[in-house]
Amino acid sequence: MNPSFVTLEGLGKSYGKYAAVADVSLAVAKGEALTLLGPSGCGKTTTLRMIAGLETPDEGTIAIAGKTVFAARDRINLPPEQRQIGMVFQSYAIWPHLTAAENVAFPLQVRRMAKAEIQDRVRKALAMVGLAGFEDRPATQLSGGQQQRVALARALVYEPALLLLDEPLSNLDVKLREQMRLELKLLQNRLQLTVINVTHDQTEALSLSDRIAILNHGRIEQLGTPRELYEQPVTPFVRDFLGKxxxxxxxxxxxxxxxxxxxxxxxxxxxxxxxxxxxxxxxxxxxxxxxxxxxxxxxxxxxxxxxxxxxxxxxxxxxxxxxxxxxxxxxxxxxxxxxxxxxxxxxxxxxxxxxxxxxxxxx
Ligand SMILES: Nc1ncnc2c1ncn2[C@@H]1O[C@H](COP(=O)(O)OP(=O)(O)OP(=O)(O)O)[C@@H](O)[C@H]1O
Ligand SMILES: [Mg+2]
Known part of the structure; x- marks a missing residue:
């Protein structure tokens, strides 16, 4: 087994008395695609936001690429921009007043990269998601799937160590979703990306993931390969959640x-x-x-x-x-x-x- 690339230990987050995430421990290998799957409100987004540094856990530790980015006890808490993470969130629409290229360039400008290098990287990132030649297209003149791909290019453009995807396909119609699902899988394989994906769509989880963690009420109910979970559910919840x-x-x-x-x-x-x-x-x-x-x-x-x-x-x-x-x-x-x-x-x-x-x- 590969050494773990992302390690979560005893991660917990409560809102008032409500435990949104409780005692989540998880190790994701380099190049692995792991999916957090579970019903609405089970703590998927909260977990992802804690990994990204957008939400502060109450307890636990998070390590990425051998570096502790959060440790409640040692008061370590690196800001998002120091965590080398690319994110595509369902709600993260691209900016409508910018072109495709300007959208993708944004994270590099924030990092004060030289203009020529920005141009080069943006071109490559757009080509990677199948949007070569769309550089100057205003965002409003892109289809839903194209916009989603711009968001993906924006997440990939600074070569993050880890890609976090929070239901990035849920706004797309069925046909586009199937196409993007396949493209994402190919891209992930080609770039050997480590991906943590969030969904409540089982087909997406079963087809995109090396392993799936089923979450229920903020806890991991079972962690395993899609086949293990489908054929050997260990709890009635997992049995009834996956398949019929x-x-x-x-x-x-x-x-x-x-x-x-x-x-x-x-x-x-x-x-x-x-x-x-x-x-x-x-x-x-x-x-x-x-x-x-x-x-x-x-x-x-x-x-x-x-x-x-x-x-x-x-x-x-x-x-x-x-x-x-x-x-x-x-x-x-x-x-x-x-x-x-x-x-x-x-x-x-x-x-x-x-x-x-x-x-x-x-x-
Ligand atoms: N800022 C907040 N304040 C209070 N409660 C919150 C907050 N954010 C999330 N919660 C609660 O924490 C729980 C987990 O929320 P989370 O967004 O992680 O769920 P989810 O698994 O992503 O659900 P969905 O599939 O609907 O996106 C929910 O019960 C939610 O109401
Ligand atoms: Mg969510």
């Missing part, structure tokens, strides 16, 4: 080693064989939660093993072209699953669903 899960209460019927047989509480004829839940006790008669990813449920084939099926009745069927979104009643309890549109499913039909990758959770 079906969760049904179940009762333990038998325990044998690390395998457990459960019956669904709403549908005792659905008997399932699962791995033992992690943590908590596990005794016959206990109530647990059974969860399965929506996409892991499919219509039962003859080849499906027994002990993996749920019996249900089709409720509503919403045709969506390539597939149908079906409401299936399991013992009267509705769940939503995607089933093949050509399966000829109709309301009232009795079906059997087979499931890969069932998981049990203590209640």
């Amino acid at each position: 899960s079906v969760t049904l209460p179940a009762r333990i019927r038998a325990v044998g080693g690390d395998r457990v047989t459960v019956e669904l509480a709403a549908s005792p004829e659905s008997v399932l064989d699962c791995a033992r839940p992690a943590g908590g006790t596990c005794n016959v008669g206990d109530l647990v939660d059974m969860s399965v990813r929506r996409e892991a449920l499919h219509l039962k084939h003859d080849t499906d093993q027994p002990g993996r099926t749920l019996k249900g009745v089709i409720g509503t069927v919403l045709y969506q072209g390539e597939r149908s979104e079906c409401e299936v009643l399991i013992g009267g309890q509705p769940i939503l699953v995607y089933l093949p549109a050509d399966a000829g499913l109709a309301a009232g039909q009795v079906i059997e669903l087979a499931a890969d990758a069932l998981r049990l959770w203590p209640r």
